[in-house]
Amino acid sequence: MVVEIVILAMIAAFLGLRLYSVLGRRPEQNEEPLRRRVEQPDPSSAPRTLAPKLPEKATVALRPQTAQPVEFTGFDQSAEAGIRAIIGADRRFDVGLFLVGARGAYGMVLEAFWRGDKEALGQLCDRDVYEGFAAAIDARLAAGETLDSRLIRIEEAKIVSASFDAPVARITVRFTADIASVTRNADGVVVAGSLDDAIESRDLWTFSRDLTSRDPDWLLDETDEG
Numbered sequence: 047m048v049v050e051i052v053i054l055a056m057i058a059a060f061l062g063l064r065l066y067s068v069l070g071r072r073p074e075q076n077e078e079p080l081r082r083r084v085e086q087p088d089p090s091s092a093p094r095t096l097a098p099k100l101p102e103k104a105t106v107a108l109r110p111q112t113a114q115p116v117e118f119t120g121f122d123q124s125a126e127a128g129i130r131a132i133i134g135a136d137r138r139f140d141v142g143l144f145l146v147g148a149r150g151a152y153g154m155v156l157e158a159f160w161r162g163d164k165e166a167l168g169q170l171c172d173r174d175v176y177e178g179f180a181a182a183i184d185a186r187l188a189a190g191e192t193l194d195s196r197l198i199r200i201e202e203a204k205i206v207s208a209s210f211d212a213p214v215a216r217i218t219v220r221f222t223a224d225i226a227s228v229t230r231n232a233d234g235v236v237v238a239g240s241l242d243d244a245i246e247s248r249d250l251w252t253f254s255r256d257l258t259s260r261d262p263d264w265l266l267d268e269t270d271e272g
Contacts, residue, residue, distance in 0.1 A: 120145050121205030125217075128208030132215045136257045139215075141205070147264065148219045148253060149203050155179075155266060156225075160195045162187065172254070172267040190232030198224040198244045206250070206272075213258040220272045221249045248272040 120141055121129060133139050151170060158166035162183045168176050186193065202222040209216050224244040231237050250272035253264040 120203075121208070125205045125208040128210060128217075129205070131210040132208060132217070132257070135210055135212065135215070144217065144264075145203050145205070145219070148217075148251075149200055149221075151253070151264070151266065152200065152203070152219075152221050152223070152249075152251065153197050156195070156197055159183065160193045160227075170266055172265045175266050175269060178269075191237070192230050193227065194230065194241065195225060195227035195239075196241065198226055201246075210257075213256050214254055215257055216252055216254045216267070217264075218250055218252040218268075221247070221251060222272075223247050223249075 129141060155167065155170050157163075158170065159179050159182070164176075164180050164183065167179050171179065200221060200223045202220070204220050205217055206220045207218040223246070225247045226241045226244040227239045228236055228241050229238040248271060250268075250270040251266055252268035254267045255262075255264045
């Protein structure tokens, strides 16, 4: 019993000394308190989270707005004024996206004409251009002729003119393409063209759109050789 009491007393004395060394003594001259070292870690040693920098709204709102130069590509310099007028009326207009769509429309219109698909042409062309294509299809059918044509590649599609006469925008694109085409008569005999030799074709197609319309599609409203 006496031995147990002695052991307990020694343990209590040891714990008391440890508590005193941690909580009861003052820090030395160059030593920070333990609490500060735990609760306030050195910022230089801890990972920092970078907060996103917010825009300076007040500065931007009060600063005079200066026109920034806009880089345009894919059109002749003579079309720049018209392009800028169209962008001024429709901020969503993008020259690059328009040319991608124009290339697609060029191929779709040609293929619809070659296979005699009037319904597709009616969705891609305005009335005057549609009637011209439809008349040529009817004449071909009346003569018993068939077309076997292929668009090999579009070498270039470039805007050569543009205008905006509110609310209608019009853009003319010059297409340079390689096309192989064969015309056969009712007996299947080749009367014109060859699929072995592609011929360079230059076309001037004008697309138009009412910028106040909800319909985003441009229609082919004029064709010419370029």
